[in-house]
Amino acid sequence: MGNKYHQRLIWITVLALIWQLTALSGIFSEMIFPGLDHIFLALIESFKDGTLVKQIIFSLSIIIQGLFLATAAALILALSSYFSESAAGLIDTLTALAHPLPGIALMPLILIWFGSGRTAILIVIIHSVLWPLILNLSTGFNSIPDIYTLIAENYRLNKLEFMFKILIPASLPYFISGLKIAWARSWRALISAEMLFGAINSLGGLGWFIFQKRVFFDLPGVFAGIIVIIVIGVTVEDFIFKKIEIRTVKKWGMLK
Amino acid sequence: MNSYLELKSINKSFETEKRRKAALKNINLQIKENEFITILGPSGCGKSTLLKIIAGFSRADSGQLLKNKAQIEKAGLDRIMLFQEFEQLFPWQKVIENVTFAVKAAAKNKKNKLSKAAIKKKALKYLSEVKLENYQDYYPHQLSGGMKQRVALARTLAAEGEIMLMDEPFGSVDSQTRQELQQLLTQLWQEEDRTIIFVTHDIREAVFLSERIVLMKNEPGEIIKVVENKMPYPRRLSSREFNQLFEQLQGQLYN
Ligand SMILES: Nc1ncnc2c1ncn2[C@@H]1O[C@H](COP(=O)(O)OP(=O)(O)O)[C@@H](O)[C@H]1O
Ligand SMILES: [Mg+2]
Numbered sequence: 001m002g003n004k005y006h007q008r009l010i011w012i013t014v015l016a017l018i019w020q021l022t023a024l025s026g027i028f029s030e031m032i033f034p035g036l037d038h039i040f041l042a043l044i045e046s047f048k049d050g051t052l053v054k055q056i057i058f059s060l061s062i063i064i065q066g067l068f069l070a071t072a073a074a075l076i077l078a079l080s081s082y083f084s085e086s087a088a089g090l091i092d093t094l095t096a097l098a099h100p101l102p103g104i105a106l107m108p109l110i111l112i113w114f115g116s117g118r119t120a121i122l123i124v125i126i127h128s129v130l131w132p133l134i135l136n137l138s139t140g141f142n143s144i145p146d147i148y149t150l151i152a153e154n155y156r157l158n159k160l161e162f163m164f165k166i167l168i169p170a171s172l173p174y175f176i177s178g179l180k181i182a183w184a185r186s187w188r189a190l191i192s193a194e195m196l197f198g199a200i201n202s203l204g205g206l207g208w209f210i211f212q213k214r215v216f217f218d219l220p221g222v223f224a225g226i227i228v229i230i231v232i233g234v235t236v237e238d239f240i241f242k243k244i245e246i247r248t249v250k251k252w253g254m255l256k
Numbered sequence: 257m258n259s260y261l262e263l264k265s266i267n268k269s270f271e272t273e274k275r276r277k278a279a280l281k282n283i284n285l286q287i288k289e290n291e292f293i294t295i296l297g298p299s300g301c302g303k304s305t306l307l308k309i310i311a312g313f314s315r316a317d318s319g320q321l322l323k324n325k326a327q328i329e330k331a332g333l334d335r336i337m338l339f340q341e342f343e344q345l346f347p348w349q350k351v352i353e354n355v356t357f358a359v360k361a362a363a364k365n366k367k368n369k370l371s372k373a374a375i376k377k378k379a380l381k382y383l384s385e386v387k388l389e390n391y392q393d394y395y396p397h398q399l400s401g402g403m404k405q406r407v408a409l410a411r412t413l414a415a416e417g418e419i420m421l422m423d424e425p426f427g428s429v430d431s432q433t434r435q436e437l438q439q440l441l442t443q444l445w446q447e448e449d450r451t452i453i454f455v456t457h458d459i460r461e462a463v464f465l466s467e468r469i470v471l472m473k474n475e476p477g478e479i480i481k482v483v484e485n486k487m488p489y490p491r492r493l494s495s496r497e498f499n500q501l502f503e504q505l506q507g508q509l510y511n
Contacts, residue, residue, distance in 0.1 A: 253347055
C-alpha cells in the first residue's frame with residue numbers, strides 16, 4: 001500500500017523533471033509547451049481570483065447530485081427486477097439497449113429537449129451511471145448465497161427487512177465496485193458535457209473552464225484545469241472509495 | 257400416543273435430465289415433544305430433503321406433515337434450521353448482531369416489543385450458553401469454523417423455536433471440535449425444552465446425541481428402522497454399551 005504511493009511519487013517526480021527539462025530546452029515554443037512553473041502560476045492565479053474554486057464547486061455539486069439520483073434509481077430498478085420477473089425483463093432490455101450508448105451520442109438530443117443548462121449535464125451523468133450500476137447491483141443480488149433466502153424465510157422477514165438486512169449488505173462488494181465504475185464514468189461524462197454545453201453566467205464547471213482557457217490560448221490555464229481534474233479523480237478513486245471499502249467489505253472479510 | 261410432529265406417507269422426487277428420481281419414499285415418522293432424534297443414513301439418502309420439507313422450505317409431492325394435528329404449510333420460527341455451511345452467518349454483522357437478528361425476529365413474530373437492552377441481554381445469554389460471550393464484537397470471518405458454528409447455534413437457540421432442525425451442523429469442523437460441540441448440544445438440550453431433529457451420516461454422532469435414531473437407506477430414500485437409545489447422558493464414546501449400539505447400527509446400515 002504505502003509502497004505503491006511511494007513508487008507513484010517517485011515516478012511523478014521523474015516525469016515532472018523530464019517535462020520541465022523539455023520545456024526549458026526550447027524545442028517547442030513556450031506557447032504550446034509551457035513549463036511547470038507557468039502551469040503552477042496559472043493554477044495559483046485561478047485559485048486566487050476564485051474562478052477555479054467556483055467551477056470546482058459547480059462540477060462537484062452536479063456530479064454528487066447525479067450520482068445520488070442515479071444510485072437511488074438504480075437501487076429501485078435493480079430491486080424491482082430482483083423481485084418481479086416482468087420488471088426484470090423490461091429493465092434488462094432497457095439496460096441492454098442503453099448501456100452501450102455513449103453519453104456523447106445523446107448530447108444533441110439532450111440539447112434539443114432540455115437546452116444546455118444544469119439539467120442537461122445532470123441527464124448525461126445519470127445516463128453514464130445508471131446502467132452500469134443496475135448491472136452491478138443485479139449481479140450482486142443474484143449472487144447472494146441461497147442459504148440467505150432460506151434464512152429470511154425461516155425467520156419470517158418481510159420483503160423490506162430482507163432487502164435492508166440481507167440483500168443489500170450481502171451484495172455490498174458489487175454495489176461498491178458499481179459505484180467505482182459509476183464515479184469514473186460520470187466524471188468523464190461531466191467534463192465532456194460541460195465543454196459541450198457551455199456556461200450560464202460564466203459558471204460552467206471544470207470542463208467549461210479548460211475549454212475557455214483554450215479559446216484564449218492560455219495553455220498553462222488548460223494544464224491547470226487538467227491537473228485539478230486528475231487530482232479530484234484520483235482522490236475519489238484512491239481515497240474515498242478505499243476508505244469506504246476498508247470500513248465495510250474489508251472489515252467484514254467480504255473482500256480480500 | 258403423544259405424537260407432536262407427524263410425517264405421514266411423505267414422498268418426494270426430483271426431475272433430473274433423464275428421469276424422475278425418487279428422493280424420499282413413503283416416510284412415516286412420529287416425533288415426540290422435547291425429543292432428541294437423529295436421522296442417520298448415507299450421503300444422498302434424502303436426509304436434507306426431508307429436513308427441508310419439515311422446515312417448510314420445500315413441499316412434499318404427497319403425504320402429510322402435521323404439528324399438533326395441524327398441517328404445516330410454510331417455514332416459520334417454530335422450526336429453526338441450523339445449516340452445515342459456515343456462510344449461514346452474516347459476515348457484515350458482528351457476532352452479537354448475528355444473534356440479536358434472531359431475537360428481534362422472534363420478538364416481532366410473537367408481537368412482543370423488546371427494548372434494545374432486553375434484546376442485547378437475551379442475545380448475550382445465548383452467546384454465553386455457547387461460551388462465546390467474549391467474542392461478541394468479533395466479525396464472523398475472525399472466528400474459527402467451530403466458533404462460527406457455535407454462533408450459528410446461539411442464533412438458532414435465540415429464535416426460541418420449539419423445534420430445532422440441524423443438517424449435519426458439525427460436518428465441517430475437525431473431530432476434536434466436533435466432540436466439544438456435540439457435548440455442548442446435549443447439555444443445552446437437557447437444560448431447555450426443545451425438540452431436536454438432527455441429521456447426520458456419522459453413526460457415532462447419532463449414538464452420542466440422540467434418544468432415537470432413524471435409519472435411512474439410499475435409492476430410494478426410505479426409513480429402514482427406528483432404534484431407541486436409552487443410554488443415560490452424558491454418554492461416553494468408550495463405554496461398552498456405546499460400542500455395542502454402534503456396531504448394531506453399522507450392521508443395519510451397511511447390509
Ligand atoms: N434440488 C434438487 N434437485 C434435484 N435433485 C435433488 C435436489 N435436492 C436433492 N436432490 C437429490 O435427492 C437425493 C437426496 O439428496 P439429499 O436430501 O441432499 O441427501 P442427503 O442430505 O441425505 O445427503 C440426492 O440424490 C440428490 O441428488
Ligand atoms: Mg445433506
